[in-house]
Amino acid sequence: MLSGLGNRWVLFAGAVLAVAAVLSNEYYFTLLNFIGIHTLLVVGLNLLLGYAGQISLGHAAFFGLGAYTSGILTATCGVNPWLALLAGLVISGLAALLIGIPALKLRGYYLAMATLGFGIIVYIVLNEAQPLTGGPSGLSGIPSLSLAGFPLNTARRLYLLVWPVVGGILALSANLVDSRSGRALRALHDSEAAAESLGVDTSRMKLKIFIWSALYASLAGSLYAHSLNFIAPASFGFMFSIKLVTMVVLGGMASIWGSLLGAGVLTVLPEVLTVFHDFEVIIFGAILMVVMIFLPRGLVRGLMDLWEFRRYKRQGGQIV
């Protein structure tokens, strides 16, 4: 018999394959690829926010570093895209290490401040370093990925790479959360002092998770660059970092599967509702405030809690 967790993975793989078989419209695959790429970003940020209790307000920067490393190395220097992707991971990882070491040694929200500064600096450099990045008008001519000689040059083909990668990253993250490190992380989230007293090296843990989340973001960035074949700095600004935090908050902090939901909803909504475009900023702000005020565990989990609470009360249970 399959365990509860195993069931989910079978379902996930089944759904991915079924979608590939059923859908025919290229546009849906483009949308699904964006959802997948956003999911990678959101899972990483959620590990940091929901499990380590630290916030990054510049996550778009790691996304941008991945995208631009891939873009510049492949479009300008003609490097193999897979090597470029690895280079992006190395650069993003090093950047995270460099920011994380000093910021995470301190208690409190120094990582929020440091990542915020870092995010804006990266954004300014992407805009100003014209010879390298193409400046505000962007970098074009990024080739598509290819797998064993098979070009992934349509959204549908790329889908068959993106979603298995998303599945792998979700599985990896679920494993990480349920591992010894994951338990240490949750202890850290509840009380740093208590975790430390139990022998958890808290700053090392936080650093590790921060680097992980930067690597996820970089991977997402490389996939993004190769799927659009064009990148511009506007996609990697402060507002995108906030959008990612909104996705985490909507899907639920400390929920791996919620990340998929948060990314899905906030990627699809702007596409479906044209009204959304003008009100996008207001809606994100409202979601962040309302969810954090009333349902701090996230929308889905919060609503589930409320429902359980109702049912419990109907059955005449006493709430202690």
Next chain:
Amino acid sequence: MPTLSSLLQYFLSGLTNGAIYALIALGFGIIFNATAIINFAQGEMVMLGALCAISLYHLIPSLPLAFLGGVFLVSLVGLVFERLALRPVRDPAPITLIIITVGAAVFLKGLAMLLWGKEAYSLPSFSGNAPLYLGAATIMPQNLWVLGLTAFLVLVLEAFFRLTLVGKAMRATAYNLRAARLVGIAVGRMVQLSFGLAAALGAGAGILIAPLTLGVYDMGTMLGLKGFSAAIIGGLGSLSGGVLGGLLLGLAESFTSGLISSSYRDAVAFLLLLLVLFLRPQGLMGGRR
């Protein structure tokens, strides 16, 4: 080789921007002291101040009334924001509160875009546009207004915290919330007041700078983040630190764009922010907390 007069010019314009950053930084500090949270909506108070004052000025063309009215309206926004968005929070962990303030910032910015649109509005200078000659450099009267009123506001703030009962109660709350409650201070009201006060300072900054830079719905984000950098550079929660941080930041920006390159002007603030976080995280004037 830059001439002496251009150096003086950079100094004066840096000082003016620095004064604005200082006012915004003070708002961050006051709220941080009262609640230990970083209010990322502070920059939007600057924007609201500028736009409210401009709208009021169009209704009744009197600059003092527009200034006071703008500050008053935005203070109300600050008070209401604390009451509606922060006090009802069930799980007041700092990270929850920080996310809420980020949400509020984004929300207010979006709201301002709906109310005022995307165009930029101007506010007349407080006393004309005839430049004054200061040796070899020129200075606009508005720059003097910015410097003078900032100095005045800082002094008033200092006097408020040192001399009035409410100010002393706010300081007690900042120092130790529980002890303040024990001696009968209405801690909740002090926290709310700190949001009102910070919003008022932010609005003042916005109205002072509006004649120099125009008022637009998205002016708040960058100003807020720079004020925040100034607060960290000087030492979060220290009054003199906020002023020092703001002035240093303004000067650093002005000299960088004058002497090196103007394209990386905006990066200076955040580079300094990272530098201070790494080398002296408590800020220049901050003690160990």
